[in-house]
Amino acid sequence: MADQGLSRRELLKKAGLGGAVLLGGSVLGSTARGAAAGGESSEYSHGDEHASRTLVGDEVLDAVYGHSGVPVGLESDALDAATYPPEPDGKPAGAVREVEIAVEERLIEVADGVQFQAWTYNGTVPGPTIRATEGDTIKIHFENRTGHSHNLHFHGAHRPEHDGWEPIPAGGETTYVIEAGPAGVHPYHCHTAPLAEHVSRGLYGTMIVDPVGGRPPAKEVSLLLSGFSNDEIGRNGVVAWNGVSGFFHAHPIKVERGEPVRVYVTNMLEYEPVGSFHLHAETFDCYPAGMGDQPAFREDTIALAMGQRAMIEFTLPHYGRYMFHPHQHWLADRGAMGWFAAV
Ligand SMILES: [Cu+2]
Numbered sequence: 001m002a003d004q005g006l007s008r009r010e011l012l013k014k015a016g017l018g019g020a021v022l023l024g025g026s027v028l029g030s031t032a033r034g035a036a037a038g039g040e041s042s043e044y045s046h047g048d049e050h051a052s053r054t055l056v057g058d059e060v061l062d063a064v065y066g067h068s069g070v071p072v073g074l075e076s077d078a079l080d081a082a083t084y085p086p087e088p089d090g091k092p093a094g095a096v097r098e099v100e101i102a103v104e105e106r107l108i109e110v111a112d113g114v115q116f117q118a119w120t121y122n123g124t125v126p127g128p129t130i131r132a133t134e135g136d137t138i139k140i141h142f143e144n145r146t147g148h149s150h151n152l153h154f155h156g157a158h159r160p161e162h163d164g165w166e167p168i169p170a171g172g173e174t175t176y177v178i179e180a181g182p183a184g185v186h187p188y189h190c191h192t193a194p195l196a197e198h199v200s201r202g203l204y205g206t207m208i209v210d211p212v213g214g215r216p217p218a219k220e221v222s223l224l225l226s227g228f229s230n231d232e233i234g235r236n237g238v239v240a241w242n243g244v245s246g247f248f249h250a251h252p253i254k255v256e257r258g259e260p261v262r263v264y265v266t267n268m269l270e271y272e273p274v275g276s277f278h279l280h281a282e283t284f285d286c287y288p289a290g291m292g293d294q295p296a297f298r299e300d301t302i303a304l305a306m307g308q309r310a311m312i313e314f315t316l317p318h319y320g321r322y323m324f325h326p327h328q329h330w331l332a333d334r335g336a337m338g339w340f341a342a343v
Pocket residue numbers: 119149150151190191192198199203
C-alpha cells in the first residue's frame with residue numbers, strides 16, 4: 001500500500017513536471033503556427049498578427065497546455081451530466097418535484113492514476129444537478145446507504161425544520177421538503193460533523209432555481225470547484241471542476257461564436273479560504289448567487305468563498321480557445337485548468 005501511494009505521488013509529480021516542460025516548449029505557439037500555415041487564415045485571422053499567432057484552427061480542441069492529469073480513457077462526454085444542467089422542463093409554476101438522493105461510498109478516479117475513496121450523492125462527485133422554478137416544492141427522498149451518519153442541507157430559503165443539518169444515521173432515510181428559492185444557484189451538501197471531512201469527501205452538488213417565466217435562452221454550463229485530500233495526495237492534492245482533474249483542459253467546453261453563454265459557478269473547495277473563477281480574453285456579467293434581474297457588475301475574475309457561487313453570462317466573439325481557471329494558480333496547477341472553445 002505504501003509503495004502504491006509513493007508511485008501515485010510520483011505519478012502526480014511527473015504530470016506536473018511534464019506540464020512545466022510543455023509550457024516552456026511553447027506547444028501552443030508551434031501548434032498555432034502550424035495551423036496558420038495550413039490555410040483557412042480568413043476564418044481564423046482577425047486582421048492582426050498577434051491573433052493569427054494565437055489562434056489554432058482545428059487544433060483548438062486538442063492542443064496541450066500545463067498540467068492535465070485527466071484519467072486516461074475517460075470519454076469526452078463523461079462529465080456531461082454535471083456540466084450541462086437539465087433544461088427547464090416547462091412545468092407550471094408551483095410544481096411538486098420528487099428527487100431521490102442516496103449516499104453511497106465509491107472509489108472514483110479523480111486524476112490519472114489517483115483513486116479517491118469518496119462519499120457520494122447518487123454515485124457521483126459532484127452529485128446530481130437539481131433544477132426547479134422559484135416557488136416549486138421539492139421533495140427529496142434521502143437514503144443513507146453507508147456506515148456513517150450523513151444528511152443533505154440546501155442553501156437558499158426554506159423552512160428551518162427541513163434545513164438538513166440533523167444527522168441521518170447509517171442505513172436511515174428521510175424526506176426533506178423545501179420550497180425552491182430564491183431564484184438563483186444554490187449548493188447543497190452534507191452537514192454532518194466533522195463537516196470538513198464530510199464535504200471534502202465529495203458530498204455536494206448544485207441546485208439551479210429559475211425565476212418564474214425562465215431566463216433568456218443561452219448555452220448553459222455548470223462548473224463546481226472542489227478538491228480531494230488524503231494521505232497519498234495531501235490536502236487538496238487534486239483540484240477539479242466537476243470532479244475530474246484536467247478534464248476541461250483535455251476536453252474544452254464547446255460554444256458557438258456569439259452565442260450567449262450562462263455559467264453557474266460554485267465553489268465547494270474545502271480547506272481553502274477562497275476560490276475564484278477567471279476567464280481569459282473576455283469579460284462577463286456577474287449575478288452573485290445567481291440572484292437579481294440585473295448583473296451586479298462586470299468582471300473577468302470573481303472571488304468565491306467556500307459555499308459561494310455565481311451566475312455569469314458572456315459571449316465569445318472570436319473563434320479560438322478561452323482559458324478558465326481559479327486565479328489561485330496553485331489550484332489551477334493541481335487540475336483546475338480548463339477551456340471554452342468558441343467554434
Ligand atoms: Cu456526510
